[in-house]
Amino acid sequence: MNVSVRLFLGYFLMLGLAAWFVLNIFTHEAEPGIRQATEETLVDTAHVLAELAAPEVVAGQLADGRFARALAAARGRSPQASIWGVRKDSIDFRVYVTDQRGRVIFDSAGLAQGEDYAQWRDVARVLKGEYGARSTRAQADDATSSVMYVAAPILHDGQLIGVLSLAKPLSSVMPYIGHAEQRVKRAGYILLAASALIGVAFSAWLSWSINRLRTYARDVSEGRKADPPTSGGRQFSELARALALMRERLEGKQYVERYVQNLAHEMKSPLSAIVGAAEILEGKPADDDRRRFAASVGEQARRLQTIIERLLMLARVEQLQAPEEMRRVDLGELLRRCVGERSMALQARDLRCGLAIDAPLAVRGDPFLLQQALLNLLDNAIAFSPAGGNIEIALHRREQQAEVAVRDHGSGAPEYALAQVFDRFYSLPRTATGKKSSGLGLPLVREVARLHAGDADFANHPEGGALARLVLPLA
16 A cells, blocks of 8 residues: 555544544533533522512512513513524523422412422422522433423522522523534534545645655666656655765766776777787887787777777766756757768768758757767768768658658668667677777767757668667757
8 A cells, every 4th residue: 555545544544533532522512511501591590580589479479479470571572583593582491489398389380389399409409508400301201301490599688488490491402502513513524624635635745755756766776867856845855865865876886887897898809909019019020010010009099099088978978967068059050060070081981971951950958969979870870881882861850859860871780789789888890890899889879869858779771771860859
């Protein structure tokens, strides 16, 4: 499973458990909390009503006095109140009053007149001088039929003369409880959805950062040029820079080891020839032999010089992540210049070079490196063309790319060699001399092409000879 998916699932699991815990606690505490708030209001109201009822209890006029008429009038009102989205159209309360023995002397609902309520918790506790309250179901099997009762003492000259109990049905506050639970659940779902979106965004960002590092690591492992990703957070940037530094150090070590081995291998043959010729020259050979061996020493020295120069240039190009100089380069003009520079080599072998340019095409790149790549393609074609043959150079557009095709009319390359012509130091015998070159020309061409976000390939032409191509993106 993807590490980002694992992090997201873990994050969402923890968040979900926390949200469930909070929602569960709230939904279980909502009803008790509203009950407590209602009870606190009932306490205040009961004590106010007890003070208002006291004079009429003393006078014995409670049942038909102003207090009873006021309660009856209040019960008949319609408040038409909207409280947090809940509509209230009736007055939901009941008031009953008992004497100092607990017998009901007044009931606003007319239900318990004359009954003994001395054993009910609200009345009994107040008669003992304590706080009295109770909650009783009107129907034993229906929790929503519960009624809250809060009692207050009725006092006259500091003496207890009765108890007033104020009742409020729970059904009148249940809409507020349900409304509060719905709002909390809605907010919880929104929170979970928002948290999920944040988790998805975080996971996507993390996956993007990790994938960039993975892509960079793959490019490095496959030898492709790549810049270390520097976005995605400080830690990812530091990790990318650490990987880049490790890559540079490892590549530098491997690069030096590989090139030293290759250079030693390629220099062994010319050096052996030079040493052998020098030993013969020390013996004072005949003039013809002396000239022949001296010429061999010069030829092998020039070969060593060519190997070293091309190897240094190839090493410099391979170490570049981007061209050192980027400017607009006219490929047609550059090709004409390259043909002009190789005019002596063409004349020496009586070769004709045709240049076909469909239209002016320009690329952005390093003029010097591009010229070296084109010269290497042309040198390769000259070396493998038969004397008096033709070389065809074509420049044409292919979608958003410029393609330079260089064809010779030689014997082409053996099939087994086609997959290796771009390998360092791999070379085939030249047509004119039968000798091998440095084997660094085509590798340099491909490195220059890749440095400019292009490509190079080599194949045998269907009609004979070889065809080398350099493809570059247009400016």
